[in-house]
Amino acid sequence: MKATYINRQGDVDVLTYGDMPEPSVGSSDVLIRVRATALNHLDIFARAGRNGVVLDRFPHILGCDLAGEVDRVGAEVDGFVSGDRVLVDYSIRCGRCEACVSGRDQLCIDSRSIGISVNGGYAQYVSVPWTNVHAIPERLSFEEAASIPLVYKTAWHCLVTRCNLKPGEDVLVMAAGSGVGSAAICLAKLLGARVITTAGTDEKLAKARDLGADETINYIDTPLYSSRVRELTGGKGVDLIFDSIGASVWEQNFKCLKLGGRLVNCGVTGGHRTALRIGQMFARGLTLMGASGGNRADFDSVMKLVWRGQIRGIISHTFPLEAAAEAHMTMEGRKVFGKLVLRIP
Ligand SMILES: [Zn+2]
Incomplete structure (x- = not known):
């Protein structure tokens, strides 16, 4: 063969x-x-x-x-x-x-x-x-x-199984152009969340809006994107961050989280080692999660959406x-x- x-x-x-x-x-x-x-x-x-x-x-x-x-x-x-x-x-x-x-x-x-x-x-x-x-x-x-398969299984596991994303919540999806980022945008919209997303070009951000993203941020033009996220959420920050980049965005992501917010990471394309502000983590009641993929139940849930034509x-x-x-x-x-x-x- x-x-x-x-x-x-x-x-x-x-x-x-x-x-x-x-x-x-x-x-x-x-x-x-x-x-x-x-x-x-x-x-x-x-x-x-x-x-x-x-x-x-x-x-x-x-x-x-x-x-x-x-x-x-x-x-x-x-x-x-x-x-x-x-x-x-x-x-x-x-x-x-x-x-x-x-x-x-x-x-x-x-x-x-x-x-x-x-x-x-x-x-x-x-x-x-x-x-x-x-x-x-x-x-x-x-x-x-x-x-x-891989990106939707991961996105479902992170957003639903681990983070219990609810309708109306604000979710920040990092790297709209990545496979897992674009899948997370589609799933988060299907689940009724408001999606804020980032990418490095306006062309990618336009495509993210086509998928349903509500707000987009060009991180090249706006490297301190946490200020923009705060603006978009009335100063509060987002309920949930879906991140597959890791170290290079950690500091800014931390600033984007609402009190009691949660962050789920499923990748390290931007590096795997960073510093953690432990005091901020407990004082702000943050939940930081790692997700190495999904399970069979997650996959079965994704396949239902595939058969119903609800995801692409x-x-x-x-x-x-x-x-x-x-x-x-x-x-x-x-x-x-x-x-x-x-x-x-
Ligand atoms: Zn086993």
């Missing part, structure tokens, strides 16, 4: 387009003929060996988010037949540890990820456990389907599979709004 694979971690030139053997199909696996796979920052970290992402076997095929058609299924698989249109939840959980049995499988002690621990979607075929496979409606293109995948650009290196460079250059998708031949 055709695939883009890597033989070691490194710069974009390690991405190699060529032939790889078709994966084997275990008794509880589904072999998927991949039609589209979407990039995440996790792909960059895994390719480059950044932020502690270690790959332990090569050649390796990246790609956490993917959609396609069922080719064939293992003997124990129930509910899928050849030709079914599907997308994949990238998280493989043990199902047995304390976290898994208590419904908090995002904390599974033996968690693995498709595209990281096992081969992923930068290929014509991928074999995945059938419990990770979800049917998609006919009207959804494979490109759009592939752009949904936000695609910035598509590339052919052999241009994966160009897609990685585009993501690192941040000239994107939403997801970058690879079309599989």
Whole structure:
């Protein structure tokens, strides 16, 4: 089969387009003929060996988010037949540890990820456990389907499961142009919140408003954006901050929080080490949360919205599979709004 694979971690030139053997199909696996796979920052970290992402076997095929058609299924698989249109939840959980049995499988002690621990979607075929496979409606293109799983699962987990976002609350979504930022804007609006969001260009802010964002701030023109957030909230600050950037925005974000406000972080694209004003945290009654993804219940909730057409995948650009290196460079250059998708031949 055709695939883009890597033989070691490194710069974009390690991405190699060529032939790889078709994966084997275990008794509880589904072999998927991949039609589209979407990039995440996790792909960059895994390719480059950044932020502690270690790959332990090569050649390796990246790609956490993917959609396609069922080719064939293992003997124990129930509910899928050849030709079914599907997308994949990238998280493989043990199902047995304390976290898994208590419904908090995002904390599974033996968690693995498709595209990281096992081969992923930068290929014509991928074999995945059938419990990770979800049917998609006919009207959804494979490109759009592939752009949904990781970012919406994360956004749902952060906004709903962890932060219990309520209608009417003010939420600040950092990095409107990122995949997870654009998904969070759509979900927060669906949940009835007022959305304030940031981006580095007016073009991205216009697109954020198209998704429903109520207020937008250009952080290049307004680096001390906390003053603007305070203005927009009558001096109070926001109820909730959804952040995937980390250190570079921490200081300003802290100033944006309302008394009793909560901040949930799900990424460190802007650095992972900062100082914390502990006195302010307790005196202002703040809640600071980390979220490393979502759980199966979060994913099921997202899939309901997919079937009802209440959320959409936000695609910035598509590339052919052999241009994966160009897609990685585009993501690192941040000239994107939403997801970058690879079309599989
Ligand atoms: Zn587990």
